[in-house]
Amino acid sequence: MNTASELLVARHLSQMLLAAADRSREEFAGIAQELDIPVHLARALCILEDAAPMTELATRLECDKSYITPLADQMEALGLVNRVPGQDRRTKLLALTARGKSVRNLLEAQIAERSPVIASLDEAERVELERLLRKLVPHESQASGQ
Amino acid sequence: MNTASELLVARHLSQMLLAAADRSREEFAGIAQELDIPVHLARALCILEDAAPMTELATRLECDKSYITPLADQMEALGLVNRVPGQDRRTKLLALTARGKSVRNLLEAQIAERSPVIASLDEAERVELERLLRKLVPHESQASGQ
DNA sequence: TATTGTTATACTCTATAACTATA
DNA sequence: TATAGTTATAGAGTATAACAATA
Numbered sequence: 001m002n003t004a005s006e007l008l009v010a011r012h013l014s015q016m017l018l019a020a021a022d023r024s025r026e027e028f029a030g031i032a033q034e035l036d037i038p039v040h041l042a043r044a045l046c047i048l049e050d051a052a053p054m055t056e057l058a059t060r061l062e063c064d065k066s067y068i069t070p071l072a073d074q075m076e077a078l079g080l081v082n083r084v085p086g087q088d089r090r091t092k093l094l095a096l097t098a099r100g101k102s103v104r105n106l107l108e109a110q111i112a113e114r115s116p117v118i119a120s121l122d123e124a125e126r127v128e129l130e131r132l133l134r135k136l137v138p139h140e141s142q143a144s145g146q
Numbered sequence: 147m148n149t150a151s152e153l154l155v156a157r158h159l160s161q162m163l164l165a166a167a168d169r170s171r172e173e174f175a176g177i178a179q180e181l182d183i184p185v186h187l188a189r190a191l192c193i194l195e196d197a198a199p200m201t202e203l204a205t206r207l208e209c210d211k212s213y214i215t216p217l218a219d220q221m222e223a224l225g226l227v228n229r230v231p232g233q234d235r236r237t238k239l240l241a242l243t244a245r246g247k248s249v250r251n252l253l254e255a256q257i258a259e260r261s262p263v264i265a266s267l268d269e270a271e272r273v274e275l276e277r278l279l280r281k282l283v284p285h286e287s288q289a290s291g292q
Numbered sequence: 293t294a295t296t297g298t299t300a301t302a303c304t305c306t307a308t309a310a311c312t313a314t315a
Numbered sequence: 316t317a318t319a320g321t322t323a324t325a326g327a328g329t330a331t332a333a334c335a336a337t338a
Contacts, residue, residue, distance in 0.1 A: 003255060003258045003259070004258075006258040006259075006264050007254050007255075007257060007258035009263070009264065009272060010257050010258055010261035010263055010264045011257070011261075012276075013261075013263040013272060013275060013276060013279070014170045014174075014261055014262075014263055016276065016279040016280070016283060017163075017166055017167050017170055017263070017279060018167050018170065018171070019279075019283045020163055020167070020279045020282040020283050021163050021164050021166070021167035021168075022167075023282060023283055023284065024160045024163055024164065024282075025164070028160075108153050109149060109153075111153060111156050111157070112149045112150075112152040112153035112156055113149070113152075115156035115157075115159075115160055116160075116282045117155070117156055117159040117160055117163070117282065118152050118155065118156045120281045120282050121278065121281060121282070125278055125281070126155060126159060128274060128278065129159060129275075129278045130158075130159060130162065132267065132271055132274065132275045132278070133159070133162040133163060133165075133166045134162070135266045135267060135271070136166040136169060136170075136262045136263065136266050136267070137162060137165045137166050137169055138169065
């Protein structure tokens with residue numbers, strides 16, 4: 001295969017990959033919007049199945065800890081989490097409230113139902129897609145957030 | 147299959163999809179950096195094979211036209227394009243200079259060689275990936291920029 | 293009246309650095 | 316001395332709105 005046609009294939013497939021990722025993000029954003037919570041709070045909610053220190057949330061969201069303070073403020077203002085003390089007195093855990101758990105459950109149910117990889121692919125196709133994506137992704141980066 | 151396991155599959159595959167898209171973007175950004183041009187200029191360069199009005203560039207890059215003015219300024223400052231008059235006297239075309247064409251060629255050659263979908267997949271795998279991605283992407287959005 | 297490109301300005305998202313209180 | 320969280324501030328990236336020239 002020559003360079004010119006490889007270029008076309010590279011462009012086309014890369015664009016479809018980006019489009020598929022965008023579609024996945026949009027579906028997630030749509031679900032968050034229907035539940036009336038900002039997308040970045042929805043991402044945090046997914047992570048907070050168990051109460052976790054703010055620094056851990058920063059690590060999982062791949063952002064600076066200074067970003068977590070206002071994010072936690074917003075989650076508290078919406079009644080989704082409480083700041084509770086950890087054993088170390090410097091540490092504050094973000095713990096889901098009853099409402100937080102309820103919203104998180106709704107969120108997860110919608111993701112399971114509507115995520116494009118579930119809604120548009122059958123079991124065999126999902127297995128094959130995973131195999132192909134695994135070849136495209138460097139192996140350490142296969143465990144990041146939504 | 148129950149909802150709980152579908153949730154896990156949805157999460158895992160969606161994350162891999164996002165990671166693969168990130169990887170593709172990073173490869174593109176790396177190539178741009180090696181050629182010493184900002185990523186957003188590299189994207190514009192890819193589009194400008196033929197001279198095009200600034201508004202068309204805004205459409206292709208999915209951004210506002212007010213964003214194109216400083217972008218074109220930067221490309222001119224780097225000697226990559228010139229603003230040339232169109233037939234309509236309101237319109238300015240962005241036309242690649244000799245240097246712009248040369249940088250664009252280098253860029254495309256690197257993309258053809260190093261894009262993950264070329265470097266990590268064989269022909270049959272690319273065909274299969276395209277088939278799967280096509281099912282994940284709404285059909286109008288299969289022609290956007292890098 | 294609508295459109296092209298420009299300008300000035302404002303907004304969103306996120307990070308950096310300095311700070312407090314612990315350890 | 317190092318760490319958890321907070322605060323104030325700054326930067327990148329991008330959009331909105333008003334404008335001038337032209338259609």
